[in-house]
Amino acid sequence: MPVQALNPHYFAMRTLLFTFILVLLSALTSAQTFSNIAIAEASTVCSIAQDEQGMVWLGTENGLYSYDGYRTIQHNTSADGTPMATRIHSMLVSHNIIYMGTERGLLVYDIRSGRYGHPLGHSPKDIRAVTMHQGRLWMGSATGLYSCSLAANDIRLENRQLQNVYSLLSTPRGLLVGTIYGLALRSSGGSIRRIPIGNGQQPLVNALAPDRGTQAVWIGTEGALYRYDWRTFSPVAPLTGNSIKSLALHGDNIYAGTDNGMFIYNKVSNHISHALHDSRSARSIANNIVWAVFNDRWGNLWAGTDQGVSEIQRRPFYTYTPLSDITHTGDGNCLHLIFRSTDNMLWLGGTNGLIAYSTSHGFMPDNYADIAWYRQTSTTHYMSHNRVRRVYSDGEGRVLVCTDHGLNIYNPKTRQMRNVIVTDPSRRYSTAWAYDVVDDGMGRYWICSYMGGVFVVAKEKLLNATDGVIVADRHLLSQLQGIHVWQLVKDGRGRIWVRMYDRGLDRIDPNTMRVEHVVGKDRIINDLAVDLKGNVWAAMDGEIRCFGMNAKDSRTYHIAGYGSDATAILCRVEDDMWAVMGNDCCILRADGRSMRFVVPGFRPLAICYDRVSHSVLLGGNDAVVSIPTARMNEKRQRYRMFMSGMMVDGKPFVPEEGSTAYLSEVTLASTQNNVTFQLSDLPFSGQQPCVYAYRLKGIDRTWQYMHGERHEISYNALPPGSYTLEVRQIDALGDAKDEVLSYGVTILPPWYWSLWAKIVYLLVIAALLVWIMNFYIMRRRLHQERLAKKRIMQESAARSQFFDNLSRQLKQPLGSLFGSVLDMLHAETDTAGVRRLEQMRHDVVDMNMLVHKALDVMQTRPDNDPTPKTTLEIVDFCRRAADDARSHFGKAVEIDYRTDVPTAYVCVDVVRLQPVLAELIDFAVNNRNAADPVRIAITTCDDRVRINVTIPGKTIAQNDIPFVFNRYYRMPDNIMPADTNTFALVHEFAEQQGGASVVHSDDNQIVVTMAFDPAHTASASSQHADSAKAAFKEPDADSADARLLAKITDTVEAHIADSDFNVTRLQESLGLGSKLLYRKVKQMTGKTPIEFIRHIRMQRAAIMLREGRFSVSEVMYMVGFSNSSYFSKVFQKTYGITPAEYSRG
Secondary structure, three states: OOOHHHOHHHHHHHHHHHHHHHHHHHHHOOOOOOEEEOOOOOOOEEEEEEOOOOOEEEEEOOEEEEEOOOOEEEOOEOOOOOEOOOOEEEEEEEOOEEEEEEOOEEEEEEOOOOEEOOOOOOOOOOEEEEEEEOOEEEEEEOOEEEEEEOOOOEEEEEEOOOOOEEEEEEEOOEEEEEEOOEEEEEOOOOOEEEEOOOOOOOOOEEEEEEOOOOOOEEEEEEOOEEEEOOOOEEEOHHHOOOEOOEEEEEOOEEEEEEOOEEEEEEOOOOOEEEEOOOOOOOOOOOOOOEEEEEEOOOOOEEEEEOOEEEEEOOOOOOEEEEHHHHHOOOOOOEEEEEEEOOOOEEEEEEOOOEEEEEOOOOOOOOOHHHOEEEEOOOOOOEOOOOOEEEEEEOOOOOEEEEEEOEEEEEEOOOOEEEEEEEEOOOOOOEOOOEEEEEEOOOOEEEEEEOOOEEEEEEHHHHHOOOOOEEEOOEEEOOOOOOOOEEEEEEOOOOOEEEEEOOOOEEEEOOOOOOEEEEEOOOOOEEEEEEOOOOOEEEEEOOEEEEEOOOHHHOEEEEOOOOOOOOOEEEEEEOOEEEEEEOOEEEEEOOOOOEEEEEOOOOOOOEEEEEOOOOEEEEEEEOEEEEEEHHHHOOOOOOOOOEEEEEEEOOEEOOOOOOOHHHOOEEEEOOOOOOEEEEEEOOHHHOOOOEOEEEEEEOOOOOOEEEOOOOOEEEEOOOOOEEEEEEEEEEOOOOOEEEEEEEEEEEEOOOHHHOHHHHHHHHHHHHHHHHHHHHHHHHHHHHHHHHHHHHHHHHHHHHHHHHHHHHHHHHHHHHHHHHHHHHHHHHHOOOHHHHHHHHHHHHHHHHHHHHHHHHOOOOOOOOOOOOOOOEEEEHHHHHHHHHHHHHHHHHHHOOEEEEEOOOOOEEEEOHHHHHHHHHHHHHHHHHHOOOOOOEEEEEEEEOOEEEEEEEEEOOOOOHHHHHHOOOOOOOOOOOOOOOOOOHHHHHHHHHHHOOOEEEEEEEOOEEEEEEEEOEOOOHHHHHHHHHHHHHHOOOOHHHHHHHHHHHHHHHHHHHOOOOOOOOHHHHHHHHOOOHHHHHHHHHHHHOOOHHHHHHHHHHHHHHHHHHHOOOOHHHHHHHOOOOOHHHHHHHHHHHHOOOHHHHHHO
8 A cells, every 4th residue: 555545644635635626616617508409208318429411310228319400310110110229328320320339239220221230240238339440340348349340240259358348449559448447458469458547446437539639548437537648647637536428529628428417628728617407597408417428520519418418519600698697587588679889788678677787898798796677666776667668879878768658868877767758748648658769960859659759859958857757849740640659760861760650651851840751551660770871771561671862772672471460670780781570580781692591499579780799689588699790701501401301191201212311202102191301401510590491393382481490391181193392592582592402202193093093994984985985876776777677667567468458359259269160160070171170270279379378478477357258068179189289299299088978068268278278288298207198088077077187107295285286386307497387377277267176196197187067057067166176175284384375475476576575574474473484485395485485586587588578677677686687697596597598598
């Protein structure tokens, strides 16, 4: 143990020295003005860094944040949504990559992509220090010293003995390592050398920083700050006992963050200032525990504390001074005027009195003890009213104060105020509310008042008045445009300009007292000012006008964004004219240039040019802002703005392409159409805080002015499309000239508005148009077809009627002729006569067959107008018919004729009987299958005459027997499928003649029988007819189905010409269900109802085409078709040939 440690005098001297240092430190403690930035989700800022763009990055206990001068932005979530919230002890930015030493290990964040990278190798946990040394990334953790090659992505353990590393510093001599056990140096060869700090226990080394301009190193330990020149450690005595957590250097200053605030040590002058948190001041450091200090590229100081980050701008554009820093009291005052009198007194007036103090260098008091605060409640510095309207200094330096209770004349010797009220001779009007005063240079004061007009009084009279109330020498009221006068100014010619409180501007010649109305009562005048040339400037609604002493000096400035509802304050600043409108400060320069800037978070209520400090002073609520005019004359940099962040639907958004700050355009989905653009011009860079205008091309038609403090632009419900966000700097006149940002935004359309969807829509629309065109074409065609059908049907009906009439007229004489010829044959005995009569009979038969085939409609529909009946000897008639058949078919067909009676007479229509019998015989011959002869037999039974025709080799199923008389019944293997059903013709003829018919099929043959009453008496005939019907009666079930089929056939035939007739209308006509109708028709015909209707149509068409009386088109319409191609297609499918070919052959 050293000897001096045992000497008690040593301890006493050391204690005295330490006490002296503390007293000196407290004396050196000075207030520092900070801007404090709070982070909502995190309070402790442990590390600070800056990227190439100038953005400040903050490492907190809750992850990574960035700060752009207006807002903090979170970056603590990975691309896949994994939380990255962890305490970040240290940060290093290299090539837009942030390497972070955290409790979780090494984290890597790519600033350009806006995403976290993959971990580098197997990173150790609890990394507290990172640095670059010899091309490798070095990490100090609780488990040792590690390094990593960024190219190879390998992490290796360099030294396990150097544990609990808290700081690292790359030096030419090697890597300095600060640990919990002291300081060590790792050489380039890898050897470790311990560097002892003092002789005792080695302290924790929290911070290391290189000394600029020398090879020395500053070392912050848990208890002291040292300067190490590689030989000796030199402590900074005033900081002894403080835990130095962080270090930063700028110029000759060393900034040390401790548990006891922040110390600023000047290594040249050894001056120390101490920044501590003051709960009474929002401008003090945020918290006394300072984890990190950092100097950015512009020399600004950043301090990371337990309650956010605090900033000191190295070269601020303006200085914000709270009123409490001037008065050293907690009293406030809303400052509406700032004035410097000729005796270097600065006057701050507002709603809570008038503050006056002497200042000979800047605007801060020379002696804080000499500050006077004039108020009506003050016993030491009384003033008539707390509301101060104007402070004026005349040519002799006298100070007069206008208040809401008259004038107050200041006595500089006693520093007291004397209240005087000026009245008119009638004492009706007074300066009880004195608003302004001006010296006309002719020994008179002009005073204006609210509700009083303008008063003119001699200076000596006012200054020497012993009474508190004096009478004015001249009172101007009725000549003015208003009773309420707000402001007075004197131009270069000595004329007095009068601004009304409400509206209007007057000018008074002080020699003649002549009043001239310069601006009428239709305009509001906000403020007046006089420049160096004596020109009067007026701020009016929407413009600023200069009334020049010469016509060439008069001009008008129209300022965009300055409307009738805005107010402006004017002030001459050297050769320029300043106009304060809201938060904006506009400078109209004498050289014609102009500029505009804004003081964020401060609304100026007063403006004054301080000729002593060469600054523009802005007064506001409890504060003064000072702007050096020298900053206005600096060479202006080209302003740059970037997109620091973007919010989509209220949430932070990082595009897939990378960070918005490094992109020029972004593409969003259709649902991402609520967008907030977060812009920054890095206000802490020291540049002039400009005013910007923006527009989103495609949405905004005009420029929108950005007056907000956060530089955020929001658009909601943006429709799909491509837009460009343009941001420009605006000058004093509000013109958007210099573009500082152009950013593309594309909102993709929803899927139903995509390109492919539009193509589909076009195709659908085209198809719809084609369908509509086809519909109208088809509709027109159908209309034409209906007209054509109607015309053709009318022509066909007329033709049919003609043929019917012709047939009827021919049948009557033909029937008489037929009967006469047969009677003559019976009576003729001469052989030659018989031959002639037989030939005549043949001719009559041929003629009858010709009429039957060409004119008779019996084949296509029942004949309801029969010819008269004739008594006929049926045996001879049938014999002759058999002979005609033998003559027609020759020996190829054997026809056997038999009868069991020599003669038999029946009363029938011989004209109809002859072709029906011939058709039946022809049908039997054509459909026989065996070699047996066709037999024709005449028999009498039950007093009935029967004609039996036997078709050999053919049979009909018993199930089909009830339907053989249906007109559309088709016998199996019928070689003439298009013919009319012969059985139906026989049955219809027999019923029309009062007879009966029946078909039997057995023993491989078909027998067709027609039974007629013998030609005796009518009663006998009726009786025989009843008995015949009884004899031929079929079973009930079969008769019911036959009747149903006949009803179906009749219904179809009745509507055969109707093209709209279908199965639905058929079942409605019959009153049957669809299933029952289908089952019955299928059972009886083997066809579906649709096929059966088509079969009837086709068979009727074939018959009509075979007759040859109608054209194909006429037949088509008559059988219910409207389209010729479809009719031809169906007909060809049924018969194998087209309708035209069928009609020809």
